[in-house]
Amino acid sequence: xxxxxxxxxxxxxxxxxxxxxxxxxxxxxxxxxxxxxxxxxxxxxxxxxxxxxxxxxxxxxxxxxxxxxxxxxxxxxxxxxxxxxxxxxxxxxxxxxxxxxxxxxxxxxxxxxxxxxxxxxxxxxxxxxxxxxxxxxxxxxxxxxxxxxxxxxxxxxxxxxxxxxxxxxxxxxxxxxxxxxxxxxxxxxxxxxxxxxxxxxxxxxxxxxxxxxxxxxxxxxxxxxxxxxxxxxxxxxxxxxxxxxxxxxxxxxxxxxxxxxxxxxxxxxxxxxxxxxxxxxxxxxxxxxxxxxxxxxxxxxxxxxxxxxxxxxxxxxxxxxxxxxxxxxxxxxxxxxxxxxxxxxxxxxxxxxxxxxxxxxxxxxxxxxxxxxxxxxxxxxxxxxxxxxxxxxxxxxxxxxxxxxxxxxxxxxxxxx
Amino acid sequence: xxxxxxxxxxxxxxxxxxxxxxxxxxxxxxxxxxxxxxxxxxxxxxxxxxxxxxxxxxxxxxxxxxxxxxxxxxxxxxxxxxxxxxxxxxxxxxxxxxxxxxxxxxxxxxxxxxxxxxxxxxxxxxxxxxxxxxxxxxxxxxxxxxxxxxxxxxxxxxxxxxxxxxxxxxxxxxxxxxxxxxxxxxxxxxxxxxxxxxxxxxxxxxxxxxxxxxxxxxxxxxxxxxxxxxxxxxxxxxxxxxxxxxxxxxxxxxxxxxxxxxxxxxxxxxxxxxxxxxxxxxxxxxxxxxxxxxxxxxxxxxxxxxxxxxxxxxxxxxxxxxxxxxxxxxxxxxxxxxxxxxxxxxxxxxxxxxxxxxxxxxxxxxxxxxxxxxxxxxxxxxxxxxxxxxxxxxxxxxxxxxxxxxxxxxxxxxxxx
Numbered sequence: 058x059x060x061x062x063x064x065x066x067x068x069x070x071x072x073x074x075x076x077x078x079x080x081x082x083x084x085x086x087x088x089x090x091x092x093x094x095x096x097x098x099x100x101x102x103x104x105x106x107x108x109x110x111x112x113x114x115x116x117x118x119x120x121x122x123x124x125x126x127x128x129x130x131x132x133x134x135x136x137x138x139x140x141x142x143x144x145x146x147x148x149x150x151x152x153x154x155x156x157x158x159x160x161x162x163x164x165x166x167x168x169x170x171x172x173x174x175x176x177x178x179x180x181x182x183x184x185x186x187x188x189x190x191x192x193x194x195x196x197x198x199x200x201x202x203x204x205x206x207x208x209x210x211x212x213x214x215x216x217x218x219x220x221x222x223x224x225x226x227x228x229x230x231x232x233x234x235x236x237x238x239x240x241x242x243x244x245x246x247x248x249x250x251x252x253x254x255x256x257x258x259x260x261x262x263x264x265x266x267x268x269x270x271x272x273x274x275x276x277x278x279x280x281x282x283x284x285x286x287x288x289x290x291x292x293x294x295x296x297x298x299x300x301x302x303x304x305x306x307x308x309x310x311x312x313x314x315x316x317x318x319x320x321x322x323x324x325x326x327x328x329x330x331x332x333x334x335x336x337x338x339x340x341x342x343x344x345x346x347x348x349x350x351x352x353x354x355x356x357x358x359x360x361x362x363x364x365x366x367x368x369x370x371x372x373x374x375x376x377x378x379x380x381x382x383x384x385x386x387x388x389x390x391x392x393x394x395x396x397x398x399x400x401x402x403x404x405x406x407x408x409x410x411x412x413x414x415x416x417x418x419x420x421x422x423x424x425x426x427x428x429x430x431x432x433x434x435x436x437x438x439x440x441x442x443x444x445x446x447x448x449x450x451x452x453x454x455x456x457x458x459x460x461x462x463x464x465x466x467x468x469x470x471x472x473x474x
Numbered sequence: 475x476x477x478x479x480x481x482x483x484x485x486x487x488x489x490x491x492x493x494x495x496x497x498x499x500x501x502x503x504x505x506x507x508x509x510x511x512x513x514x515x516x517x518x519x520x521x522x523x524x525x526x527x528x529x530x531x532x533x534x535x536x537x538x539x540x541x542x543x544x545x546x547x548x549x550x551x552x553x554x555x556x557x558x559x560x561x562x563x564x565x566x567x568x569x570x571x572x573x574x575x576x577x578x579x580x581x582x583x584x585x586x587x588x589x590x591x592x593x594x595x596x597x598x599x600x601x602x603x604x605x606x607x608x609x610x611x612x613x614x615x616x617x618x619x620x621x622x623x624x625x626x627x628x629x630x631x632x633x634x635x636x637x638x639x640x641x642x643x644x645x646x647x648x649x650x651x652x653x654x655x656x657x658x659x660x661x662x663x664x665x666x667x668x669x670x671x672x673x674x675x676x677x678x679x680x681x682x683x684x685x686x687x688x689x690x691x692x693x694x695x696x697x698x699x700x701x702x703x704x705x706x707x708x709x710x711x712x713x714x715x716x717x718x719x720x721x722x723x724x725x726x727x728x729x730x731x732x733x734x735x736x737x738x739x740x741x742x743x744x745x746x747x748x749x750x751x752x753x754x755x756x757x758x759x760x761x762x763x764x765x766x767x768x769x770x771x772x773x774x775x776x777x778x779x780x781x782x783x784x785x786x787x788x789x790x791x792x793x794x795x796x797x798x799x800x801x802x803x804x805x806x807x808x809x810x811x812x813x814x815x816x817x818x819x820x821x822x823x824x825x826x827x828x829x830x831x832x833x834x835x836x837x838x839x840x841x842x843x844x845x846x847x848x849x850x851x852x853x854x855x856x857x858x859x860x861x862x863x864x865x866x867x868x869x870x871x872x873x874x875x876x877x878x879x880x881x882x883x884x885x886x887x888x889x890x891x
Contacts, residue, residue: 185802187841377887380887393537
């Protein structure tokens with residue numbers, strides 16, 4: 058496939074026919090709130106001009122946030138069609154006796170305001186677990202959000218879903234299907250309670266490509282496996298995670314309804330957007346100072362490569378060593394060793410690299426002499442690659458994580474307060 | 475069973491017929507070493523007067539330290555008999571091309587010095603992975619260790635196996651089998667790279683009880699499952715972990731060769747010692763300020779109770795909240811929710827308790843009103859209990875862990891240097 062995926066601006070509004078908006082409505086009021094101080098947005102709404110096919114993947118945690126339950130039910134009722142998405146930060150609306158009722162109310166408010174079926178509204182919440190969600194601020198916000206919907210307000214929405222994130226995360230690409238220009242873009246929020254084996258964090262993606270619900274869900278499930286599910290910040294699986302992908306067909310390409318070249322092009326575009334958002338999430342992990350990107354190659358199958366790469370980015374000891382810029386490769390070997398996969402540990406090679414160079418630290422499962430000065434220089438960068446070769450086949454996979462720092466402890470020692 | 479287990483002093487020397495010794499031999503020399511400064515012991519030796527039955531469990535990490543491989547081979551060759559144990563800190567002798575050769579050399583040195591079969595020597599190492607073990611200091615140390623072996627030098631040994639541990643860990647009990655007094659005691663080292671599903675850390679236990687090799691191994695495997703394997707400091711499985719249990723029969727009770735009352739008494743004594751050492755390991759977890767003890771009751775089976783209790787003490791987010799003394803019970807629910815077990819999350823109750831009281835924070839899977847002041851007071855203690863009831867049966871289990879602190883990051887950011 059020789060398609061060009063051109064990176065473009067616009068996030069969830071990069072595709073034709075999408076409008077967004079975000080605002081501050083005061084979901085979490087503090088006694089110290091100064092009415093004259095501008096607040097970060099805490100709620101957003103975005104819509105497609107026409108009903109879009111929608112696909113979603115959800116957290117695998119048994120404790121599921123009420124918005125997850127409601128969104129799932131809505132998409133079943135609407136047979137995978139959606140028009141609008143409403144999302145808030147500051148409160149997860151999870152483990153509350155009235156959670157479902159409130160999540161349904163949010164959909165109802167949007168449905169009435171926009172005159173669309175309630176089951177075509179997707180709802181998501183992120184924030185503290187187990188605190189009652191105040192509905193009044195949301196009731197007031199929905200008309201304001203709806204009135205201000207605009208094709209250029211993607212940033213208003215992207216900032217509204219941030220919790221402990223320090224930067225907004227958006228990515229979009231333009232690509233070509235049989236001479237027709239399509240778009241696909243998204244936004245994401247992190248940045249703690251993130252761990253493989255789930256649809257990590259809140260991620261919203263939109264496209265104007267025409268693709269059937271079935272193929273949309275298939276593409277999303279395949280790409281989640283090698284992007285978000287290969288990300289770990291702290292090993293905690295959140296209760297509210299969801300990736301939601303909408304495709305409204307407004308690019309007017311012939312609808313993709315089966316596997317083939319067009320499906321592969323769409324899937325690659327999705328990979329571009331989702332892998333870049335994953336990287337941004339890792340880099341902005343709570344308290345992180347370094348992005349860790351672990352590539353495992355030479356694996357006998359994809360599953361082995363994923364298991365090994367994930368194991369390394371999940372190791373607290375290795376993450377702390379990276380914070381200390383210490384080339385403690387024994388911890389990489391240790392984490393490889395407890396990965397749930399079959400391979401010969403005595404064939405494993407490990408290299409550490411960054412923009413400042415590359416150093417081999419382990420060959421055939423044993424340490425080799427290397428310059429500690431050289432290694433220190435390499436580890437002083439803010440993006441570190443850990444390259445593992447199992448010498449056992451031709452499959453590879455990438456996993457993303459970040460270092461473990463004082464600030465992670467600080468942020469999570471007093472998150473609620 | 476109405477036996478009295480009396481806590482006694484003496485660690486690995488609490489049982490009849492055991493002698494120990496420890497010393498500093500300079501396994502890790504630093505350029506700044508002042509010859510006039512006393513050093514922490516880095517090597518120890520202990521022996522039984524007569525050949526003892528020996529049982530062991532080892533790390534499940536694919537990367538196995540050379541001492542693990544050599545000890546396993548020796549115990550196979552000797553058909554579960556052992557006389558001596560040699561152990562060093564400061565170097566794990568793992569991921570080195572000459573690791574096996576050096577570990578065998580350590581056994582050979584002890585064998586020659588004591589005039590015992592080489593395969594009746596157990597060897598263990600703990601410390602940095604992937605650094606060549608210097609054998610010369612050990613060659614010099616073995617005769618000194620052997621000469622000074624003494625029934626009262628358990629402390630010299632217990633301090634020799636410490637790495638980042640801040641306190642030595644010893645525990646011993648006296649118990650009675652059919653009117654005959656028996657003893658069982660041990661020592662352990664922590665305190666990072668500790669995670670369930672393995673024989674965590676280095677643990678050495680001795681007894682003078684007469685019990686067959688087979689029943690000894692059976693008791694050890696059963697008790698490991700509900701003690702060390704329910705401990706997590708940081709989720710990292712070490713490469714060198716081992717629990718080694720010797721029983722030399724010098725108490726002269728009738729040998730335990732099958733299940734029954736005597737076996738149960740022995741197993742309870744083993745549980746006393748191993749659960750107390752586990753608690754000590756958790757409390758002295760790297761950088762820890764608080765011991766977390768999570769009891770899951772009302773489970774339909776033991777496995778479910780273990781999975782749920784472990785999941786909570788493994789959660790980085792919850793551990794950080796405990797450091798911050800924040801009653802963020804949503805993180806407990808979240809961790810319960812991703813435990814690999816089946817139960818109804820909507821029936822779950824959670825309480826937090828300590829020496830300063832108890833507070834209910836969750837009923838039927840939803841939050842309940844509680845006094846934050848009361849909760850803060852309870853969480854200010856250095857031993858916190860998390861009490862979970864699944865209301866789904868009558869099985870329970872305990873898991874142990876510690877809070878996640880700045881000091882964990884500090885210690886592991888520059889461990890090698």
